[in-house]
Amino acid sequence: MNVLAFNGSARRKNWNTVTMLEHALEGARESGAETELINLYQLDFKGCSSCFACKRLDRKKTGVCAFKDDLQPILEKVREAHAIILGTPVYFGSETATTRAFLERLQFPYLNYKDYNNSHFPRHMPTGLMYTMNVTEEQQTVLGYESVFERTRNYLARIFGSCELVIANNTTQYTDYDKFEAAYEKNEKARYREAFFASDCQRAREMGARLVCGESA
Template identity: 35%
Template sequence: MKFYLINGSNRKKFNTAKLLDSAAEGITDELERRKITAKVEIIDLYTLDYKGCKSCLHCKKIDGKYYGTCPIKDDLLTLLPKLWNSDGIILASPIYFGNVSGQMRCFLERLIFPKFVYGSDTLATPKPTAFIYNMNVTRQMSEEMYTESIYNTIERFIEYTFTKPYSLKVYDTYQFKDYSLYEHKFDEKAKKKQLEEQFPKDLEEAYSIGVQIVRDAVNNRH
């Protein structure tokens, strides 16, 4: 079996990365409990060279050489088929300007569009998926400022293609290593409290999602 976790943040030791590490631990522990040997790989999107979909439409051309796949020759050329053939995918991204990061959006276009058939079934093999978002704002600010439709739209396309993703939203995350060095208007004490009291619970939720992804993959529950 193969499980992939996709990091849509450049910061490899910050929130998105930590949440994904925890989800990966959940996957690994559940695999171990079930004595299953599998590959679990974290992919850092910012280390890869690629662009979003170019709308060449080769993936939709009837009887075409690239039907259902993507012909663009960049770092996603060999990675995408691995994900399409995997047993589970967990995506994670920071929220930038009320949406997932640009890098993640470009990646989603390339991951989903080749397998997305207009008005018909998906060309992808169903598999358990999850999306973990993390953001600076509090839950209340998020609900006031952003519409749920941003998450719902992304998740609906993932559902059309693979399966309905488990969804975890992590709020009020710690943005700076040292708040005194940067210009900001946050209450550092409140941020620290959130980091120490809430973030460990968020990590536990990410861990549980990892466990669940393995259970679903093993039980074909998707």
Template identity: 70%
Template sequence: MKVLAFNGSPRKKKWNTVTMLEHTLEGAKSVGAEVELIHLYPLDFKGCASCFACKRHDRKQTGVCVLKDELAPVLEKIRDADALVVGTPVYFGSETACTRTFLERLQFPYLNYQNYADSHFPRRIPTGLIYTMNIPESMIEQMGYESMFERTRSNLERQFGASELVLAMNTTQYDDYDKYETGFDKDEKAQYREAVFGKDCRRAFELGTRLGSGTIETQ
């Protein structure tokens, strides 16, 4: 069982998204899976070029993006994976631009224009989504995040297989809140992180165990 994780945050070391992904992979390893964490920001790639090469009747391969850049070998690796998990912060009410670009390139070649319900991905595999965000849970509905989360989750489920969502809210943004603008009380942030972020990481670990054992169910 091979579980691939993708970090859509520009922060690579020990911040919220990476920490959650690392716990997910630890969970997958605990049930015997082979794991790999791929950081997306260092890669040089662009989004879908709308060339429709992946939709041509005379295409040489089905489900393959023809763009040749640093994402191409990553997409090829995904074809052999047994489970996927994507982690991203929420920027301006959506995934990071890097994550959105990755998701375009990942999913569009597998989208079957003749039958949306029949993905071109060669088999069904479980997937996971991890979102980290600065806002508290009380603001999720107000900001309209639920529809964004569900849109991405359901798209992954359509193309690959059962998909599960894990959220980490009210996360810490700065290492020193006295140095930056903020609308949050730094002490309240610290208290929340101390009380809750460990539980978020535990839920990420449990997600990993389900990904690694293939027990995620369709929502």
């Protein structure tokens, strides 16, 4: 069993998204999987170029992106993986731009233009999707984030077979809130993190284990 995790945050060490991904992979390893964490911001790649090579009738392989860059060998790893987990912070109400570019390249080759209900991905592969964000759960609802999250979750489920969602609200953005603009007082943020972030990480860990064991949330 091989589980790949993708960090869609520019912050690669000790911050919210990567910390939750590491907990998810720990849960996967505890269930017997081999794991790998891939930081998308370390790769040189772009989103889909709309060349439609993956939709040509005379294509040599189905479900393969023809664009050659740092993402090409990563997409080959996905084809061999048993489960994947994607983590991203929320920027301007959606995934990071790098995450969106990855999602385009990851999913579009497997989208079956003849039959949208049947993916070109050759088998069922469980996937996990994690969002971290500065806003509270109440603000998330007011801003309409749920529709964005569900759209992405639904596409992953359609392409690969299933997708589980984990959300962490009101995460810490700065190491020193005295130096940056913020609508939150630093001690308020610290108290919230102390009370809730460990449980967010535990939910990520449990998700990682479920993906390996074939269980649904």
